[in-house]
Amino acid sequence: MERLGEYRLLERIGGGATSVVYCAVDGQGRTVAVKELRPEFAADPDARRRLAREIVAQGKVHSAYVARLIDGDVRGERPYAVTQYAPGTTLGDLIRSYGPLRGAPLLRFALQLAEGMAAVHEAGVVHRDLSPANVMVLGGTPLIIDFGIAHDEGAAQITRPGMLIGTPAYLAPELIEGEPVGPAADVFSWAGTVAYAATGRPPFGAGSLHAVCFRILRGAADLDGISEPLSSLLRLGLRRDQASRPPASWFANSIRQWCGDPVPVPAR
Helix, strand or coil: CCEECCEEEEEEEEECCCEEEEEEECCCCCEEEEEEECHHHCCCHHHHHHHHHHHHHHHCCCCCCECCEEEEECCCCCCEEEEECCCCEEHHHHHHHHCCCCHHHHHHHHHHHHHHHHHHHHCCEECCCCCHHHEEEECCEEEECCCCCCEECCCCCCCCCCCCCCCHHHCCHHHHCCCCCCHHHHHHHHHHHHHHHHHCCCCCCCCCHHHHHHHHHHCCCCCCCCCCCHHHHHHHHCCCCHHHCCCHHHHHHHHHHHHCCCCCCCCC
């Protein structure tokens, strides 16, 4: 069985353009997720720097709703990062298989996802790619994964007009336009992701990239079928002007008040 450092790689469970993710077992027999740069990118200094930035960013965040960083090595022949293994399914797969969330499970999901995002921001990090594909769900509880394009709040921007990095249907207008990006961009993506969980539809529709981005920039969100008060909250999070979006902690507190504080924080 193939090994990477102290980790036994069991099976491939995901990947992207520059990396592959494996389910693995560490030296103590614990299941973990190992993200390795693809061989063609392992010698690329930029790819190594991006992975190092991901490790630093994710390592700062401590929340029951965010995948925990365990280990990483960007100096060896095979650069990799190790995180908490997230059993369950992505939010996107869950909703496609079983339909939208309703009632108390929806509010609980929205609250926990907001608390996770608030923890990211409290650590001084901006995720920049929150979407149904980057939220794992187990027993109704979300876990935010994939800090591949995250950066510290206030860090130099790496995007410019015409250059999109992230999941287009959930990108904030400022990311599309290449403007400075802060926590408010994650709030926008949080609202879009919760809207998807509630309806089973991307909040700005389907179609071409140009059409989706046009609807985002116009503020034409589809929230039909989402009841109050959640609908009004999501409209606040999807505001065109990033300065007018409340922080993630505000959304978490608002939903918690409606829920009557019924959601205990799970043990890590």
